[in-house]
Amino acid sequence: MEQTDILISGAGIAGLVAAAGLAQRGFRVCIVDPAPPVDDVAQAGSDLRSTAYLRPAQALLARLGLWDALKPEAQPLAALQVIDTHGTPPVERARRMFSPSDVESELFGWNLPNWRCRAILATHLASLPGVDLRLGVGFVSMLTRDAGARVVLSDGTSIAARLVIGADGRASSVRQAAGIGVRVRRYGQKALSFAAAHDLPHEDVSSEIYNSGGAFTTVPLADHQGEPASAIVWMQDGPRALDLAGMARDDGARFDAEMSARAVHLLGDMRRITPVQVWPVVTQTADRMIARRVALIAEAAHVLPPIGAQGLNTSLQDVAALLDRLEDDPGAPAGLERYSADRLRDVAARASAIDLFNRVCQSDLAAVQALRLAGLRAVHDMAPLRKQVMQAGMGRDVPGVLPDAPRS
Numbered sequence: 001m002e003q004t005d006i007l008i009s010g011a012g013i014a015g016l017v018a019a020a021g022l023a024q025r026g027f028r029v030c031i032v033d034p035a036p037p038v039d040d041v042a043q044a045g046s047d048l049r050s051t052a053y054l055r056p057a058q059a060l061l062a063r064l065g066l067w068d069a070l071k072p073e074a075q076p077l078a079a080l081q082v083i084d085t086h087g088t089p090p091v092e093r094a095r096r097m098f099s100p101s102d103v104e105s106e107l108f109g110w111n112l113p114n115w116r117c118r119a120i121l122a123t124h125l126a127s128l129p130g131v132d133l134r135l136g137v138g139f140v141s142m143l144t145r146d147a148g149a150r151v152v153l154s155d156g157t158s159i160a161a162r163l164v165i166g167a168d169g170r171a172s173s174v175r176q177a178a179g180i181g182v183r184v185r186r187y188g189q190k191a192l193s194f195a196a197a198h199d200l201p202h203e204d205v206s207s208e209i210y211n212s213g214g215a216f217t218t219v220p221l222a223d224h225q226g227e228p229a230s231a232i233v234w235m236q237d238g239p240r241a242l243d244l245a246g247m248a249r250d251d252g253a254r255f256d257a258e259m260s261a262r263a264v265h266l267l268g269d270m271r272r273i274t275p276v277q278v279w280p281v282v283t284q285t286a287d288r289m290i291a292r293r294v295a296l297i298a299e300a301a302h303v304l305p306p307i308g309a310q311g312l313n314t315s316l317q318d319v320a321a322l323l324d325r326l327e328d329d330p331g332a333p334a335g336l337e338r339y340s341a342d343r344l345r346d347v348a349a350r351a352s353a354i355d356l357f358n359r360v361c362q363s364d365l366a367a368v369q370a371l372r373l374a375g376l377r378a379v380h381d382m383a384p385l386r387k388q389v390m391q392a393g394m395g396r397d398v399p400g401v402l403p404d405a406p407r408s
């Protein structure tokens, strides 16, 4: 039987970053995923979301020697603008700009399309010593004992590992095999994700534009064929979201007009430049983040509504905690307990805050909409509160557990 120190199920962005970090800590890592990354945005299976990597996440990527490969494709995020609107078509009620200088930084972070990020990371990992990247092969089952785990893969291979990490997304097979349940809160809401070109430059500013139904978020991308471009996340009540997705398919011009109006023409006329993907919006938290010889990270452990760039940024905090907490025997109970203690509270706090925020933003009750407007003004206009909220949203800086990445 094959042997490894750590078997990671799922080579999404979180799994790939974890593999790089754990190999850098000296572990032998085998990472498997049935779905290879795509090398073109239009290919089937392309993840059309983008991720705004906030400063702590970027620091982790730099520490692991991954940032140099990603940086050329990353668009800086120089400021965050929040706009409160009401009615249909939306009319602006208030606008506030948040600056990274409040958290003693020049930038909030950098934005990168997920499909591209995953492809770059997979290419980098394929040549990394200590990492055995197996694409086209998935986790099927496992048997765990106190001393280790035996994993069976979809190609029939059996591998003995001292730790199994579930990084296999919201329907995690590792989580199910470990008998860990989930708590799910639904909102009857969906998020459309795609990219759009627009007439006006984004000036590296990301905008969250609120109206009943949820947030409409623009996040700066690099220019597309000479035009300014942004990643869009458009949250709406489910039936309206499905209508919009159908409109994008059948009547592109009408969709573009609806989108430009929903964005209060902030970026001028907007034109969709990729297909639309539809994501269910849920808050889902695993009952536990560990089991015998098992750790869960990222969406296998927590799924958050796509507001405030919390999802993958929270996942990279999991990776930083794993690197910091695991013992030399990576599946030893004491290290796993420390990892769990470190992450459970932060994940629960973020899930509660985003859940409440999303409910307030989604509601069409006049009183709740007034509360949203008052909340925006209070958070922005009171400097200490503004700084506290922004710091909490950014997350912790990564602990210095790793040696600096070797320079190439």
Ligand SMILES: Cc1cc2nc3c(=O)[nH]c(=O)nc-3n(C[C@H](O)[C@H](O)[C@H](O)COP(=O)(O)OP(=O)(O)OC[C@H]3O[C@@H](n4cnc5c(N)ncnc54)[C@H](O)[C@@H]3O)c2cc1C
Binding pocket: 009, 010, 011, 012, 013, 014, 015, 032, 033, 034, 035, 049, 050, 051, 052, 053, 114, 137, 138, 139, 140, 167, 168, 169, 170, 173, 191, 192, 193, 233, 279, 297, 298, 299, 300, 306, 308, 309, 310, 311, 312, 313, 314, 315
């Ligand atoms: C519309 C939208 C916008 C978002 N924007 C942001 C943002 O700006 N910032 C942010 O921080 N977060 C954002 N998020 C959240 C972020 O995109 C997700 O948290 C992140 O992509 C999930 O990464 P993951 O690695 O956990 O899961 P996934 O990307 O789902 O990866 C899981 C991997 O596991 C693999 N897998 C599945 N089953 C198996 C198996 N049996 N064996 C092996 N592998 C398996 C899959 O093929 C997949 O590659 C957004 C989410 C949405 C819905």
